Amino acid sequence: MQASPQDCDVLVIGGGPAGSTVSALLARQGRRVVMLEKDHHPRFHIGESLLPGNVELFEKLGVREEVDRIGMPKFGIEFVPPDLDYRSYVDFSEGWNPRKDSAWQVRRSELDELLFRHAARQGAVTLEGARVRQVDFDDAGATVQATLEDGTRRTWRTRFVVDASGRDTVLANKLKSKQKNPDHNSTALFGHFRNARRLEGKREGNISICWFEHGWFWFIPLADGTTSVGAVCWAYYLKARDKPLKDYFFDTIAMCPELHDRLKDATLVDDMVHATGNFSYSSTHATGERYLMVGDAFTFIDPMFSSGVYLAMQSAFDGAKLVETALDRPAELPAARKALEKRMRVGPRDYSWFIYRVTNPTIRDMFMHPNNAFKAKQGLMSLLAADIHHGPAYRRSLFMFKVLYYFISVLNWRRTVAGWRRHRFNIRDMGPLRGETILKGE
Structure with missing residues (x-):
């Protein structure tokens, strides 16, 4: 069955650290945010080691004490x-x-669910067991289609899409912008x-x-x-x-x-x-007129220095500002996109030099x-x-x-x-x- 399309300001694909962070930040602004996660929390995920740079981000989100309760000090x-x-x-x-x-060592199943539920408390509409099948852009925004576990198809009309789908790289695959790193x-x-x-x-x-x-x-x-x-x-x-x-x-x-x-x-x-x-990879670009890729949906590098969650959350914080610009001040978007493209490459570039x-x-x-x-x-x-x-x-x-x-x-x-x-x-x-x-x- 196909339900009638629902409207939102921002649709976020993926409910990991990047998706939950950007959803919480945008929902705080009073925006209509829908976050679709293909699995159900708690879900298994590797990558338990966090970095001190995460601490400030948790504080800004308002979840530091919750993370402290589940974490091992590092x-x-x-x-x-x-x-x-x-x-x-x-x-x-x-x-x-x-x-x-x-920082902390954490079970990612616990951390990811913590951040996902927090985004819901901030006002984001969160839906688990919803796999995005198609994203079509037009001059007014995008149409996003997803399939629920019972086979029901759902459709949203949104002004902006944030791809936080991790290594599924939904938009990078659609745009054929994903490039494997030949050096790793x-x-x-x-x-x-x-x-x-x-x-x-x-x-x-x-x-x-x-x-x-x-x-x-x-x-x-x-x-x-x-x-x-x-x-x-x-x-x-x-x-x-x-x-x-x-x-x-x-x-x-x-x-x-x-x-x-x-x-x-x-x-x-x-x-x-x-x-x-x-396999390490990166997309040729992270932003578009009506979309943004954050976290592993944009780039993935070897996890040796435990940078994954930090890079995902930091890109979500930076990305939330870009979305705000795109929706409220579109004339400033070209300059904002250029600045974000440059900033999002800093961390992966610095870490990769050592990792390789x-x-x-x-x-x-x-x-x-x-x-x-x-x-x-x-x-x-x-x-x-x-x-x-x-x-x-x-x-x-x-x-x-x-x-x-x-x-x-x-x-x-x-x-x-x-x-x-x-x-x-x-x-x-x-x-x-x-x-x-x-x-x-x-």
């Missing part, structure tokens, strides 16, 4: 090399803004464990990054006592799997002695291992032996704390970090060339992988 990062007993510990407070000194090609295996050995004291909630031969591991302690553990590895490694996923995951963990020791007395929650393709080099021995050595020469460490820690709009001081220190990196790389040119060749080998196209799956034993 003050920094532990780096674990594959071939040394030495560990490196860095704190967010070492960045340019010492007040951005902490990875996959992820992950699960949740009980009784994992954690760091002690104030560092208990810190994320650990552990390198191994085929990529890197995350180790994220959660407030309920479980620990999220995942391996981000090159596509060729998962393609070579010749046994059930669970067994392959445990064999992979065994390649990192420190991580293997921390999990020796742990048990896998629900005996379940997840696998997903983790993170398995390089030079970067690994710099992380393991951080030095604040030329304020380079302050720049790095500001990046890791998501203080990426700090200003000129941050930009100068980040620039000096890169200068030091290139200087050390030239001094060790044989190692640099070998690392570059290894990277080109690792990112070679292995053909299509299965989409995200949830496998139990297999």
